[in-house]
Amino acid sequence: MSWAAQIEQHSRSSKANWLKNLRQHALNEFNSKGLPTRHMEPWKHTKLSLIPSNPLQWPQQKTELLGFGLKLEPKKILDHVLKGLDCYLVTFVDGHINESLSNFPKDQGVQFSSIGHLSDEDVVSFKTKSSQHGVHSINAALFQTGIFLKLDKNAVLTKPFVLFHLSSENKSPTMKHLRHFIVAGEKSQATIIEFHMGFNSNDEFETSYLNLVAQPDSNILHFKIQEASMSSTHMGTLDAKLEAGAVLRSYLLNWGGRLARQEYYVALDGKGADCSLKGLFFGKNEQNSEVIIDLQHNSSNTKSEQNFKGVLEDKAHGVFYGKILVQKDAQKINADQSNKNILLSDDAIVNTRPQLEIYADDVKCSHGATIGRLDEGALFYLRSRGIGKKEAEHMLLLGFAEEILIDIDQKLIPIKDRLHHLLEATL
Amino acid sequence: MSKTPSAIKDLTEKEYQYGFVTALDQEVIKKGLSEDVVRLISSKKNEPEFLLNWRLKAYRHWLTMTEPNWSQVKYPKIDYQDIIYYAAPKTKKDGPKSLDEIDPEVRKMFDKLGISLEEQKRLSGVAVDAVVDSVSVATTFKSKLAELGIVFCSFSEAVHSHPDLIKKYLGTVVPYTDNYFVALNSAVFSDGSFCFIPKGVRCPMELSTYFRINAADTGQFERTLIVAEEGSYVSYLEGCTAPRRDKNQLHAAVVELVALDNAEIKYSTVQNWYPGDKEGKGGIYNFVTKRGICRGHKSKISWTQVETGSAITWKYPSVILKGDNSVGEFYSVALTNNYQQADTGTKMIHLGKNTSSTIISKGISAGRGQNTYRGLVQIQKTATNSRNYTQCDSLLIGDRCGAHTFPYIEVKNSGSQVEHEASTSKIGEDQIFYCKSRGLSEEDAVSLIVNGFCKDVFKKLPMEFAVEAQKLLGVSLEGSIG
Numbered sequence: 001m002s003w004a005a006q007i008e009q010h011s012r013s014s015k016a017n018w019l020k021n022l023r024q025h026a027l028n029e030f031n032s033k034g035l036p037t038r039h040m041e042p043w044k045h046t047k048l049s050l051i052p053s054n055p056l057q058w059p060q061q062k063t064e065l066l067g068f069g070l071k072l073e074p075k076k077i078l079d080h081v082l083k084g085l086d087c088y089l090v091t092f093v094d095g096h097i098n099e100s101l102s103n104f105p106k107d108q109g110v111q112f113s114s115i116g117h118l119s120d121e122d123v124v125s126f127k128t129k130s131s132q133h134g135v136h137s138i139n140a141a142l143f144q145t146g147i148f149l150k151l152d153k154n155a156v157l158t159k160p161f162v163l164f165h166l167s168s169e170n171k172s173p174t175m176k177h178l179r180h181f182i183v184a185g186e187k188s189q190a191t192i193i194e195f196h197m198g199f200n201s202n203d204e205f206e207t208s209y210l211n212l213v214a215q216p217d218s219n220i221l222h223f224k225i226q227e228a229s230m231s232s233t234h235m236g237t238l239d240a241k242l243e244a245g246a247v248l249r250s251y252l253l254n255w256g257g258r259l260a261r262q263e264y265y266v267a268l269d270g271k272g273a274d275c276s277l278k279g280l281f282f283g284k285n286e287q288n289s290e291v292i293i294d295l296q297h298n299s300s301n302t303k304s305e306q307n308f309k310g311v312l313e314d315k316a317h318g319v320f321y322g323k324i325l326v327q328k329d330a331q332k333i334n335a336d337q338s339n340k341n342i343l344l345s346d347d348a349i350v351n352t353r354p355q356l357e358i359y360a361d362d363v364k365c366s367h368g369a370t371i372g373r374l375d376e377g378a379l380f381y382l383r384s385r386g387i388g389k390k391e392a393e394h395m396l397l398l399g400f401a402e403e404i405l406i407d408i409d410q411k412l413i414p415i416k417d418r419l420h421h422l423l424e425a426t427l
Numbered sequence: 428m429s430k431t432p433s434a435i436k437d438l439t440e441k442e443y444q445y446g447f448v449t450a451l452d453q454e455v456i457k458k459g460l461s462e463d464v465v466r467l468i469s470s471k472k473n474e475p476e477f478l479l480n481w482r483l484k485a486y487r488h489w490l491t492m493t494e495p496n497w498s499q500v501k502y503p504k505i506d507y508q509d510i511i512y513y514a515a516p517k518t519k520k521d522g523p524k525s526l527d528e529i530d531p532e533v534r535k536m537f538d539k540l541g542i543s544l545e546e547q548k549r550l551s552g553v554a555v556d557a558v559v560d561s562v563s564v565a566t567t568f569k570s571k572l573a574e575l576g577i578v579f580c581s582f583s584e585a586v587h588s589h590p591d592l593i594k595k596y597l598g599t600v601v602p603y604t605d606n607y608f609v610a611l612n613s614a615v616f617s618d619g620s621f622c623f624i625p626k627g628v629r630c631p632m633e634l635s636t637y638f639r640i641n642a643a644d645t646g647q648f649e650r651t652l653i654v655a656e657e658g659s660y661v662s663y664l665e666g667c668t669a670p671r672r673d674k675n676q677l678h679a680a681v682v683e684l685v686a687l688d689n690a691e692i693k694y695s696t697v698q699n700w701y702p703g704d705k706e707g708k709g710g711i712y713n714f715v716t717k718r719g720i721c722r723g724h725k726s727k728i729s730w731t732q733v734e735t736g737s738a739i740t741w742k743y744p745s746v747i748l749k750g751d752n753s754v755g756e757f758y759s760v761a762l763t764n765n766y767q768q769a770d771t772g773t774k775m776i777h778l779g780k781n782t783s784s785t786i787i788s789k790g791i792s793a794g795r796g797q798n799t800y801r802g803l804v805q806i807q808k809t810a811t812n813s814r815n816y817t818q819c820d821s822l823l824i825g826d827r828c829g830a831h832t833f834p835y836i837e838v839k840n841s842g843s844q845v846e847h848e849a850s851t852s853k854i855g856e857d858q859i860f861y862c863k864s865r866g867l868s869e870e871d872a873v874s875l876i877v878n879g880f881c882k883d884v885f886k887k888l889p890m891e892f893a894v895e896a897q898k899l900l901g902v903s904l905e906g907s908i909g
Binding site: 328329331341343344345346348349350351352353354355356357358359360361362363364365366367368369370371372373 | 806821824825826827829832835836840841843844845846847848849852
């Protein structure tokens with residue numbers, strides 16, 4: 001079956017109006033755009049052969065979970081990776097919500113449901129017709145599950161909310177598509193952690209799309225920790241719309257996947273909206289690790305900051321494509337972007353394209369990009385203090401990478417620990 | 428945005444002063460492009476067989492290509508059949524042997540432009556090759572340069588006097604298949620400059636070409652080829668102007684530079700084609716391909732450009748760093764005012780070991796101008812220990828202009844270091860306030876800041892051009908307010 005046929009089949013079977021519309025729109029868009037090609041600027045350096053040209057099978061629901069031939073115990077995995085983080089939790093196993101492994105949010109003024117219970121009114125605030133390319137259309141047309149979280153005015157999510165996505169061993173190539181919707185009401189606050197982990201040695205195609213609407217003066221902290229299996233293609237998207245005075249801080253650890261691509265579409269629509277995106281993309285062996293950003297300053301007095309770091313080993317290929325767009329009449333803008341990369345091998349490749357597109361004059365925008373190796377001077381200093389070469393390099397790399405999370409809250413220490421663990425395990 | 432004082436307004440709205448037309452006795456061919464036109468141009472120049480064949484190959488290739496549309500500039504579709512591909516001031520059959528033989532009208536025109544050919548000869552010690560519409564009309568200092576073995580003449584002359592050199596180097600840096608406008612240029616180019624610096628010679632004076640579009644409805648397609656042999660040095664200047672007309676005119680030039688071992692080429696441009704009027708009507712479409720190759724060990728190519736003219740500029744002077752330890756440089760000031768659009772930048776392709784490149788780009792947008800920096804830094808696997816530093820800054824003046832930065836950075840080995848930084852801002856109110864508090868008028872303050880903004884580039888220009896460039900910037904911008 002082709003993608004178009006699968007999408008068409010799916011779009012007909014949906015019941016709710018909003019879903020029907022969304023899928024119909026996705027079908028039309030897919031028919032006009034098709035899968036990404038090399039001629040599309042943000043896909044220029046992507047290894048497109050890793051995006052399946054036809055739909056794969058859906059994973060089967062199993063009673064016993066296996067990963068790399070061993071029995072998986074999701075509870076233990078959770079305890080291990082989150083190290084006792086006191087949190088709300090939704091666990092997805094192979095694309096299905098597992099209630100017994102979840103702890104749904106219960107705070108006052110917080111509505112939570114799975115996407116199946118979403119009504120037409122709930123979806124009004126989302127600009128659901130925003131497929132940028134064929135992969136988005138596939139997600140919009142085929143997503144099986146996801147969550148809907150709504151924070152009322154002044155509501156506060158008292159614990160971090162973890163969306164834990166786990167994929168287990170499958171005998172044949174599989175795909176799964178998830179879409180989450182979050183509305184943060186006026187002056188509300190929440191911490192969202194998206195966690196993806198894979199234990200599948202077979203081919204896998206995963207798309208995950210997070211729709212976020214941050215209403216005036218809301219404050220959202222977002223993490224994405226991506227540790228998909230090395231045989232998977234992971235396409236993540238954060239699509240955020242920030243209204244006046246809303247603040248979004250987002251952190252990314254892009255670790256796993258044969259091709260792992262995280263896209264950000266951020267619209268600073270309201271006066272005084274403020275967004276910061278930070279992240280680390282790591283690649284080894286033949287991994288392709290990509291970060292794509294399209295950040296739009298649509299209103300005056302908005303502020304944005306981007307700081308992404310790449311560490312590439314072996315034959316890994318890193319791509320950074322970050323665009324800052326300042327619309328006409330959006331004055332008093334501050335926008336900063338930085339992309340620093342370290343190549344640890346002569347076979348590793350980095351393509352970086354920081355872009356500024358500015359149509360207003362009262363702005364302060366800057367971007368910087370560097371590609372290089374570890375600083376010789378710093379290495380020399382450490383070695384002159386009696387530290388071995390390997391260890392000195394290790395220390396410098398840790399310092400380089402861990403800077404990304406330097407400003408996060410003490411309560412979220414398990415995330416820092418996770419990064420540290422990943423670095424120690426891979427470097 | 429704050430108000431614009433009237434004195435400043437006068438300055439920014441000052442009209443293009445090189446917009447006059449000179450009544451020259453012109454020889455033009457019919458509009459349109461076909462294989463016959465290519466043959467006609469070639470036969471008019473009495474060209475050898477190899478060049479005609481090359482032109483025809485380019486023309487046939489051009490037919491298979493489509494106009495590129497990836498750049499940030501927008502313009503109505505060009506009708507390539509509505510252009511005159513050859514126009515030349517009528518001169519005596521054999522062309523001028525000395526300055527006295529040049530059509531007095533042509534000389535007057537260059538006097539008017541401030542490029543007095545005779546004065547140049549006597550005073551400034553700059554050898555000038557003047558190109559009007561399609562052909563070279565005068566080259567000064569030829570004999571003096573010949574003593575050193577330097578060849579500096581029009582391209583068509585070089586085809587006859589040094590066919591082996593042309594054959595050896597033409598199209599080696601920019602092949603006719605390179606892009607749409609190159610293929611077009613290769614098919615119909617009518618003249619240009621040729622310069623050859625033999626082994627070990629340091630060219631004692633600046634070489635300069637002055638391009639002028641005079642005839643209406645014509646396109647100008649010139650080709651410049653500079654070859655610097657081992658251990659030689661040359662500094663080359665290029666300037667351009669055109670009359671004011673309502674209709675857009677096309678300028679599609681190709682410049683090729685070849686630097687062998689230890690050679691150095693410094694190429695400076697002050698581009699002041701007619702930019703169109705305040706409503707964006709008319710002006711030159713400047714679609715130029717400039718590329719140099721550092722073929723030899725320790726060779727160096729440096730591009731400096733000041734772009735103030737043209738309705739549309741589409742130009743990326745590039746360096747291929749093939750030789751080990753070779754150096755590439757790009758210094759640019761690009762100004763867009765009114766409805767001008769510029770999409771300009773550079774490409775640094777590192778192939779050799781220990782190669783280094785520096786890119787300094789300053790973009791100034793005013794009025795409704797759109798200014799884009801687009802650059803590629805590519806470090807290939809073989810280019811170990813290479814280094815690049817890029818800085819591109821944009822200054823915005825007025826709230827209807829745009830400044831865009833699109834760098835492409837590709838690194839394929841771990842021993843190299845690439846740094847890129849860019850900033851976009853308007854002139855800070857605090858900067859102006861500081862200057863004013865020190866007793867400077869607002870205009871002087873802005874002029875000081877703009878000049879300071881461009882200083883890194885201006886100081887790379889040869890003296891003669893630095894003065895012109897500063898004046899140019901003054902005319903179109905100095906004193907504007909952010």
